Amino acid sequence: MLKHLFVVLLLTLATYSHAQQQPTPQSKKAERDSIKRTEFIKQIGNGYLPFNYFNIDLRYLIKFNQYEGLRSGLGGITNDAFSEKYRINGYAVYGFKDKAIKYKIGGGFRIDETTDTWINLAYIDDLQETGSSKFLTDKRFFTFFEPRLLNIDLFHRHITKSIAIHHKLSNHLLTETQVATSKINPTYNYSYLLNGESYNNFNLTTAQMSLQWSPFSTYKFINDNLKETKDGYPKFTLQVTQAFKSILGSDFNFSKLDFRTLQQFNHKNNAKTSITLVAGIAGGNAPLTHLYHAYPNNITKEAIMQRFSVAGLNSFETMYFNEFFSDKFSTLQLKHAFSPFKISSRFKPQLVLISRYAVGDMNSIDKHQGIDFKTLDKLYSESGFEINKLLFGFGLSFAYRYGGYHLPNLEDNIAFKFTFNISL
Structure with missing residues (x-):
């Protein structure tokens, strides 16, 4: 009888110990990867290609209109990894029909969160x-x-x-x-x-x-x-x-x-x-x-x-x-x-x-x-x-x-x- 009780006690302790274990490194990594994928898709849906400190603005890569013809360039904005209080943004594009460069230089700072x-x-x-x-x-x-x-x-x-x-x-x-x-x-x-x-x-x-x-x-x-x-x-x-x-x-x-x-x-x-x-x-x-x-x-x-x-x-x-x-x-x-x-x-x-x-x-x-x-x-x-x-x-x-x-x-x-x- 004591032997059976001892076995039950060991199983109970093992089960409790397993329940209290922290997630494995693999499960943590999978969770982080899932969050990163979700955030990446969200950024792409908003028109940004995210990098460490700077997000490329996809709106400026390529467009077309009757005056400029093909309009292509590059733009972007700093993200929170760069700063949560300051940001820098801008773009530069070129129109192949009107043969002219257009651009923007901008920035901002937050004064109240x-x-x-x-x-x-x-x-x-x-x-x-x-x-x-x-x-x-x-x-x-x-x-x-x-x-x-x-x-x-x-x-x-x-x-x-x-x-x-x-x-x-x-x-x-x-x-x-x-x-x-x-x-x-x-x-x-x-x-x-x-x-x-x-x-x-x-x-x-x-x-x-x-x-x-x-x-x-x-x-x-x-x-x-x-x-x-x-x-x-x-x-x-x-x-x-x-x-x-x-x-x-x-x-x-x-x-x-x-x-x-x-x-x-x-x-x-x-x-x-x-x-x-x-x-x-x-x-x-x-x-x-x-x-x-x-x-x-x-x-x-x-x-x-x-x-x-x-x-x-x-x-x-x-x-x-x-x-x-x-x-x-x-x-x-x-x-x-x-x-x-x-x-x-x-x-x-x-x-x-x-x-x-x-x-x-x-x-x-x-x-x-x-x-x-x-x-x-x-x-x-x-x-x-x-x-x-x-x-x-x-x-x-x-x-x-x-x-x-x-x-x-x-x-x-x-x-x-x-x-x-x-x-x-």
Whole structure:
């Protein structure tokens, strides 16, 4: 009996001892490797190739547009291994068609960790699409392929020096304020007529403030870092821009107010409905470079198949490039993505229905010399569909233009294109 009790005791001690053993070096290594792989894939999905102290920015490796042709270069930013309080970023690219180098040199330093407050400085010598407008608070966006960029031909060169403050007022409210001076030189035939003087190039001094409010997102501390755990909707973004004449050599005085709201409804079986409303208004003497287009994405060619290209994510597929400009405008985009068709484990195409609308106007259109365009004083409408992820992330899209800007020739109202959707 004592012998049996002794055996049971030995087995109990052995089991307890085994349970208290620390993970083996092999298991620790496997866990570390798994974490590294997950982090590496996340960095690639954000457009970075990570190294010890510096992450290469994949956005600058290779692109193409109608003005530069092939655009290629290298850029990046220091990471937390270099410093959690300081960062340096920049890029240098070369356009093989315009035979010109563009670059950026920048950096920043954090002054408060709890509010994620950074002061950032930058010097940029590059191109920007005329009529484009972006929000300072927008998250970094990366895609392996930028469809609209292929067909853009209207750029202005700018040399911009800026200082900005990035500050989180709360978990739900992000702000960014920037003061900048810019030398603007349109790469196309354009001049702005003001008080009898024609400006082919000009200087601007601007102040901008952008606020992004996400009242329905939720956040949690994970490994001592605040992470967004639920991407809540709707989201709201507001941005104010003021240009000051005669300050630091600025030629014009104007004001801009931009607004965007995003709403998304998630349905059963992965179906999704999204609504995007964007509006902007400019007052004063704003040149065409700083006014608005409605993100057109159609090439000015006669036959449908000559216009066959790649559809954008939020662009008007039947609106021709440089067709419309406005100093006040609004767009509404409606999308409904049905649940993917589960034809096989790997083949799951998805049908998306889309409708887009735009309206706008422009005062003193005669001040803009050298370029012909129309305004959006009537409602612009297009509707269509996409069938995504047919093969290697590629799909097909169809859109039809109707309403106030319907064209006499039927095929000029039709856009038939590829789509491209891929995620890591």
